[in-house]
Amino acid sequence: MTNLSGKCAIVGMGETVVGKRPDATTNSLHLEAIKACLDDAGIKASQVDGLLTNQPLNDSHRSYATKLSHMAGIDPLFATDLALGGATPIAMVQHAVMAIEAGMATTVVCVHARKRSTADPSPGHPIRRGDEHWEEPWGHFAAAGGHAFAAARHMYEFGTTSEDLAHVAISTRYHASLNKNATLRKPMTMEDHQNSRMIVAPLRLLDCSLESDGGGAVLVTSAERARDFPKKAVSILGMGQHHPHWSLLDAPTLTTLGGKKSSETAYRMAGLKPKDMQFAQIYDCFTITALITLEDYGFCKKGEGKDFVKNGRITIGGQIPLNTHGGLLSQAHLEGQLHITEAVKQLRGNEVEPERQVKNAKVGIVSGHGGSLAMHATMILGAL
Amino acid sequence: MSKDERGRATRRGQPFLEEPEAKPFWASLREHKLTAQRCASCQKIFGFPPQSHCPHCLSNEFKWVELSGKGTIYSHIAYHRAWHPAYQDKVPYNVSLVDLDEGGRLVTNVVGLPPEQVKIGMKVEVIFEDTADFTLPKFQPAK
Known part of the structure; x- marks a missing residue:
């Protein structure tokens, strides 16, 4: 078996303005993200030969990847939709690497956009979970409910409290306050968090992520071809997935999730350990998700997340800065697509506001998480 | 299809009584019996939702058996926001994951006490809530 560590790289990335985009549509946000990505990479659509995407939640298509390719002027040798919820953006990059190494494509765009904040009248049918x-x-109707079950269980097993979860929200908001393209930029206090209304107990409003309009894309090619692109290439060092259950009804546990085995696979592929990571862009649909994933990724022991997230450890300048862009909690919720673009920017080293740049960033980890806490994907990225 | 204020389809909030694998489950509930599939090969309870083949050994031979209706709360939450108009005047209300003694888990409601008094590990027993079209299994603290 060939080790794919470092065989491919991200050579382009694009983000749209996020937040409320009343004049945009799901389609226009995808195209905007693709255009920004190709402009960043300095190539034309005709030079792209693969496209991966996620099904739009509010308007399902039979192969949206094919539609998007041709809307963008791409003639794909490889195209498909992936369906792993919030684990999809990372899975797209993983599939791009596999397609490139299999010789099926050379230059693959991975794109995801959402229209969830403002209305998107569409002719089609929404996707069911x-x-x-x-x-x-x-x-039981909401993602907040599923994650509240995990939070309640984590509190029962390990004594985690709502105040402990607040540290994740407060630190993430601080990073958003430094990011010009973030939706919520007013710093948050413990009092703000504790006074925010209960949504699904034990989760409060400020434990929950945003609903956003926006999109993002990355361009993947072989390490060899990456040298021909204008910007610093970001190497794909490690990849993993694990999907330990399907629904709340068959989950063996809600306090250790797919992140444990997924990260073990990625660390092994990369030949790296948690202590080698300089930042973590961790899927934060809810505060509890990030806390559990920090444990599952080996930054602390299981059950110790409640103390680990304190004392600035997860804030810029700390031991492992978490979600330096403001995450799904405060920047925008595009199912983790912007966790990847943020990691790319951090590793390029000169593309984010200096106050939130990780010093001398060489390697970091990114997570995706989807469904009823069911699906998980991990990626370790490094500066070449 | 009815839509919410963001143009998204509103939720049904109802069981799907015609789901082929689950029809016997819903029919037994009308007679106030909580049932599950027991595998004829490995003897384990399938769990929920019902399916055609055993999730433990892939045998397609099973029997519907009546359960004791006793279980333990794995986790519980309280909805303070109503995602469906029918719940507008019910918040805050409990939703629990109940692990049944014989195997299998249900998303359900633990009723008969305020949501804040529900605890993980609490022993519960089934009760049956009838509506015009279907019967839902819910739970109360075991006597």
Whole structure:
């Protein structure tokens, strides 16, 4: 088996303005992200030969990747939609690497956009998560509920508190306050968090991520071809996935998730350890998700996340800066697409506001998490 | 299809009684029996939702068996926001994950006490809530 560590690199990335984009559509946000990405990479659509995307939540298509390719003027040798919820953006890059190494494509754009903050009247049908009819009759409707089950269980097993979760939200908001392209930039206090209304106990409003309009894209090619692109290439060093259950009904545990095995695979591929990571862009649909993933990724022991997130350890300048862009909690929720673009910017070293730049950043880890805490993907990126 | 203020489809909030694998489950509930599939090969309870083949050994031979209706709360939450109009005047309300003694887990409601008094590890027993079209299994603290 060939080790794919370092075989491919990210050579382009694009982000749209995020937040409320009333005049945009799902399609226009995808195209805007692709254009920004190709401009950044300095190539034309005709030079791209692969495209990966995620199904739009509010308007399903049979192969949206094919539609998007041709809307963008791309004639793909490789194109498909992936469906792993918030683990999809990382899975897209992983599949791009596999396609490139298999000789099926050379230059693959991975794009995801969402229109969830302002209305997007669309002619099509929304996508179901699946099995809602085994939850909704009892009043369980929301992602907040699924993650609240995990939070309640983590509190029961390890004594984690709502104040502990607040540290994740407060630190993430601080990073957003330094990011011009973030939705919520007013610094948050412990009092703000504790006074925010209960949504699904034990999770409060400020434990929950945003609903956003926006998009992002990255361009993947071989390490060899990466040298021909104008900007510093970011090497894909490690990749992993794990999907330990499907729904809350078959989850063996809600306090250790797919991140444990997924990160073990990625660390092994990269030949690196948690202590080698200089930042962590961790999927933060809810505060509890980031706390559990920090444990699963080996930054602290299981159950110690409640103390680990304190004392500035996860803030810029600390031991492992978490979500230096403001994350899903405060920048924008594009299912983690911007966790990847942020990692690329950090490793390029000169593309974010200096106050939130990780000093001398050479390697970092990115996570994706989807479904009923079911799907997980990990990627370790490095500066070439 | 009805839509919410963001143009998204509103939720049904109802069980799907015609799901082929689950029809016997919903029919037994009408008779106030909580049932599950027991594998004829490995003897384990399938769990929920019902399916055609055993998730433990892939045998497609099983029997519907009545459960004791006793279980333990794995985790519980309280909805303070209503995602569906029918719940507007019910918040805050409990939703729990109940692990049944014989195997299998349900998303359900633990009723008969305020949400803040529900605890992980609490022993519970099934009760049946009838509506015009279907019966839902819910739980109360075990006597």
